[in-house]
Structures are given as structure tokens and as C-alpha cells.
Amino acid sequence: MKGLLIKDMRLMKAQRNFFAMVAILAVVLSFSTQDISFIVGYLGCMMPQFVLSTISYDEFDNGYAFLFTLPISRKGYVLEKYCFGLLLCAASLALAVLLSYGVGLAKGVRDFQSTWVAVPIVFSATAVLLSILLPLHLKFGAEKARFAIIGVIGAIFVLVYAVVKIPGVFGIDMKQFASAIYALNHVALTAGALAFALCIALLSMKISTAILCRREF
Amino acid sequence: MLELQNVKKAYKNFSLDCSMRVKEGQITGLVGQNGAGKSTAFKAALGLISFDGGRITLFGKDIKALSSKDRARIGVVFPDSGFSGYLTVKDIVPVLKNLYSAFDAPFLIEQAGRFGLPLNQQIKAFSTGMKAKLKVLIAISHHANLLILDEPTLGLDVVARDELLFMLREYMEQDERRAILISSHLSADLETLCDDLYMIHRGRIVLHEDTDVLLSDYALLKMDRAQFDTLDKRFILSCKDEPYGYSCLTNQRQFYMENYPQVAIEKGSIDGMMTMMIKGVSA
Secondary structure (H helix, E strand, C coil), X not given: CHHHHHHHHHHHHCCHHHHHHHHHHHHHHHCCCCCXXXXXXXXXXXXXHHHHHHHHHHHHHHHHHHHCCCCCCHHHHHHHHHHHHXXXXXXXXXXXXXXXXXXXXXXXXXCCHHHHHHHHHHHHHXXXXXXXXXXXXXXXXXXXXHHHHHHHHHHHHHHHHHHHHHHHHCCCCHHHHHHHHHCCCHHHHHHHHHHHHHHHHXXXXXXXXXXHHHCCC | CEEEEEXXXXXXXXXXXXXXXXXXXXXXXXECCCCCCHHHHHHHHCCCCCCCEEEEEECCEEHHHCCHHHHCCEEEEECCECCCCCCEHHHHHHHHHHXXXXXXXXXXXXXXXXXXXXXXXXXXHCCHHHHHHHHHHHHHCCCCCEXXXXXXXXXXXXXXXXXXXXXXXXXXXXXXXXXXXXXXXXHHHHHHXXXXXXXXXXXXXXXXXXHHHHHHHCEEEEECHHHHHHCCCCCEEEEEEECCEEEEEECCHHHHHHHCCXXXXXXXXXXXXXXXXHHCECC
């Protein structure tokens, strides 16, 4: 797996200008908002794109056929992509915190609590987003996955709408439920978000492995 | 070392039904037209595609039971696939170092220099010949026991092809337990390199013979219709209608040289044999 991680990191090197541009844009945009934790959310949202781009590089020019003649299993390849996503997410959030402190100090901000609150939540959200996107990319490839993503977003929208509206039909007040969640201890909320992301990531990894094991190159 | 036993794979417009064996210490060639099934056979042998029937064994193990350690004993070249073009040779070295315990980094770097491959240039900027040489260098740089090379000389000029074939000969000379399975549509490459040859047509192996035998015993007979009518056809493998009469492929060149001196006899060449096996009919 280490060899594959090195390959992906070297491929990321080819995108260093784009990454630098994203970081600069985050800093510039954060000057126009009150909330300095914006950088954390912005960089977190951008991360899956970089992880997915390594799949596109692997896939380009029938690259999978060669990759799977190397001493790696398809399960190992999937595991590496999730680990790489995790590492990249952690690294970009660390950078986001640094930038957030830099911007905050420049703006005279002394309270950085919002940044620290955002980190685990954004980390969980990014992990969930990546867990949805990775199997789609492995199944459909970079091009077709775009259409699949639109379908998934539509499905999520319908699901959220149903979750919000259907309980009302049975007389369940969702506002009360939401208030109960907000009232939860911050640590419990963070732990819950991380646990939820972990469960989704494990399920996603299982699906991705099954998809890749069935593919022919 | 590698054996395909009645391996079957069916697609909508093509089916493979193939048996072949690559022995230790030998270079085995697979020749055939474009679309004959060479790449499908290779991909089946490497576990890249599933197959509907038959059995494939590699290093004495079923292909489905191969471990990463076993895979590390194979070096592979595909004409249309390799490391991402956005990587450089320098990027690839640590990748291979961490994938293969036997990877010989100094060898790869030294050979890259010998063949004029820049270490810091992205592979996508390499010429076709440079890319082909790099692929073969990567395949042999971890002391693989078996090389599976699908059209490694595709798109190369004569000089680059010679250099590449030289690399393969050197690789074989280093250890007599090694083996190579190679495909090419350029028969001249295989004639000088291979110990035995398989010919594949429409997914079926139509001929298997030692290269020496092919070149010494096989021949193309050219004759008019009257000569054809009186010809002993016991050793004729296939014949083809020609404007001047018939051309026939035989595996008993000496017999026809002694008994039919009036018939024009051309020494066997893989190209000639392939044409006869594909376009000819049995006598």
C-alpha cells in the first residue's frame, strides 16, 4: 500500500499549482466573511476532488490494466484510496487551521473556538462525501460518475425531504427532534458525527471493493 | 511456469478457447492478427478478466489463488497501459521500491541513462520508443521470473526494436529459470527471439511449434493447377487459391524438395505461415 500512497502523492505534486490556488482563494474569501472557520469548510469541501483526481489518473489510458498486474490486490487498492483520502483530509484541515489562525490574527480575532468546532464536523462531512463519491467513481469512471453524482444528490434531496415531512404525517414534531440534537453536548455531537462518518466509510469501502473486484480491465 | 488449459471467454462478437504453456527457460511467442485474441489471452492469464471455463495456473498455483508475492515474480508490458504519464522515472523509483522487495533501483536508473530516458521528465512527454523501453525496464527491474509482454515493440523503429530485444535477451541470459511470453504482430521479432510459437486465430490456437522446426521444416509450396492435382497432399497443412495456381503450407519441406523438384519451395517464415493458416483451407 505504501507504494500506491507514494504514487498518489507524486500525482498530487502535478496538481500543486491548483492546490495552491485553492488555498489562496480560501484566504482571500475568508477576509470577506466574519467567520474565520470558513477556510476549514472550504478546504474540506475541495479535498474529495483531489482524491478523486488520482482515480482519474489511474484510469486514464487504460492504466488499471497495468496497475493490477503489480503486486497489489483490488481490495488493497480500495483500502489505499480511503487511507489516502483520510490523510489528505487531515493534512488539508491542518493547513486550514493554520490559515485560519493567520487570517484571524490579521483581522484581530482572538477567539478561535469556531475553527476548532468546525474541524471534526467538516472532517466527518468530507469523509461522508468521499464515501459517496469513491464507489461512484470506481463503478462508472470519472466521466459517467458526474451523471451518477447528480442522481445521488437528487436521491439525497428526496430522502431528506421525506425524513423531514413524513414524520409530520404521523404527528412527530421534527423541530423538537432538531432542538434535542442542538441541545446535545458539543463533544457528544462531534463524537456522533465522527462515528457516523466512520460507519458510512466502512460501508462505502465494502461496496467499493465489491465494485472493483467485479470489474474487468 | 504458466499454463492455460481450455480457457474460455465469450464476448458478444468474439470467443476465446485457448490452451498454451510457457516453460521455464524458454521464450514463447504468441502471434496472430489484430483482434485474434492475444490480449484477451494475456489478460485472462493475469487475472484482469474473468473467464467462463478452463483453468490457468501460474508458478503451479491457480491464478485465482495468486498472492501479492507471486505477482511480484511477474513483469508485465501492455502496449496501451502503464504508469500515469504525469509521473517521472524519478517518481516511479520509490513506488516500485515499496511494491517489490527485489526491486533493483540502481539497475533501473543506470539502464534509463543507458537508453537515454530522462529521469525528471514526465512520461507523457516521452517518445513512443522511450515509453516502450521504460515499460520493459520496469518489467525486468525487479528480477521477475516471468515476463508477459503484449506487443512490446509496437510502434518502434528498427533501432529501438533491436535495443528492446537486446534487453530481453540479456534478461534471459542472467537466469536460466526465467521465461517470457511475448506477443507481436511483427514476426521478424519473434523468429529471432522465441523458442516456440503459438499462432492464434479467432480466439483459437491454430498452430504450435518450436521456432527451429518452423523455420527448418515448414515451407511454402507454389505450383500451377496441374502440379497441384498430382501432388501428394499427406503433409499439406493448408492451401490457398492463387492467380498462378495454388500455394500450400507443409511441415515436411524435405519430402517435397526430394520428390517434387519442379515445385517452387519457399523456406518457412512466420508471416507466410500465418497468412496460410488464416486464409488457406485444408487440402
